[in-house]
Amino acid sequence: xxxxxxxxxxxxxxxxxxxxxxxxxxxxxxxxxxxxxxxxxxxxxxxxxxxxxxxxxxxxxxxxxxxxxxxxxxxxxxxxxxxxxxxxxxxxxxxxxxxxxxxxxxxxxxxxxxxxxxxxxxxxxxxxxxxxxxxxxxxxxxxxxxxxxxxxxxxxxxxxxxxxxxxxxxxxxxxxxxxxxxxxxxxxxxxxxxxxxxxxxxxxxxxxxxxxxxxxxxxxxxxxxxxxxxxxxxxxxxxxxxxxxxxxxxxxxxxxxxx
Numbered sequence: 669x670x671x672x673x674x675x676x677x678x679x680x681x682x683x684x685x686x687x688x689x690x691x692x693x694x695x696x697x698x699x700x701x702x703x704x705x706x707x708x709x710x711x712x713x714x715x716x717x718x719x720x721x722x723x724x725x726x727x728x729x730x731x732x733x734x735x736x737x738x739x740x741x742x743x744x745x746x747x748x749x750x751x752x753x754x755x756x757x758x759x760x761x762x763x764x765x766x767x768x769x770x771x772x773x774x775x776x777x778x779x780x781x782x783x784x785x786x787x788x789x790x791x792x793x794x795x796x797x798x799x800x801x802x803x804x805x806x807x808x809x810x811x812x813x814x815x816x817x818x819x820x821x822x823x824x825x826x827x828x829x830x831x832x833x834x835x836x837x838x839x840x841x842x843x844x845x846x847x848x849x850x851x852x853x854x855x856x857x858x859x860x861x862x863x864x865x866x867x868x869x870x871x872x873x874x875x876x877x878x879x880x881x882x883x884x885x886x887x888x889x890x891x892x893x894x895x896x897x898x899x900x901x902x903x904x905x906x907x908x909x910x911x912x913x914x915x916x917x918x919x920x921x922x923x924x925x926x927x
Contacts, residue, residue: 684746700742
């Protein structure tokens with residue numbers, strides 16, 4: 669089996685959430701409103717094993733368990749474009765330094781390599797080229813040009829221990845989080861739990877929290893303003909306001925800190 673695919677730079681995929689490596693999230697803190705997305709994966713699902721290896725597992729009754737993917741994410745509403753997308757809706761203004769996730773698209777390293785075929789079918793409205801003129805990118809369940817995929821997968825494995833330690837700590841500290849994950853896992857269509865990125869910062873000792881706050885505060889303030897008058901985006905607006913308040917608190921507590 670072969671699949672053909674070529675990006676036409678239509679900009680249609682540059683809207684909404686963008687899953688990031690931890691390294692990319694910190695590097696882009698001055699551009700993206702950050703959150704941590706927790707995604708429960710039920711036992712028996714194709715991506716259960718890789719999700720458990722990159723995230724953590726939560727034990728249930730009767731020897732059952734769920735895997736939980738923990739992913740730093742640019743938390744952007746699906747109706748809003750990436751901040752790096754040019755006004756023409758086509759040009760990426762940070763092409764040379766764009767996140768790994770953008771480089772690897774449409775492949776997704778949180779899935780096993782043999783489970784990528786459906787990702788090469790363009791979503792409604794996307795203008796990806798899958799014609800006979802496009803290059804073969806997937807053959808016999810193997811990615812043909814795999815440098816970007818392998819690089820992103822390696823980044824995910826490097827950060828796995830940090831995110832697992834953070835995840836175990838937060839589950840212990842906030843029992844309601846486990847309850848919410850279990851509730852979402854029971855849904856037929858699955859889902860996600862959105863957590864404030866600031867919960868992750870204590871587990872990143874190398875990060876200058878004040879410098880991070882100085883980058884995130886204007887971003888959160890900007891996105892809070894963009895979503896303020898849109899009832900459908902109330903959950904996004906709420907998180908932006910909460911995050912902005914936390915970043916302000918960090919700066920008020922340490923106004924003279926190095927940043």
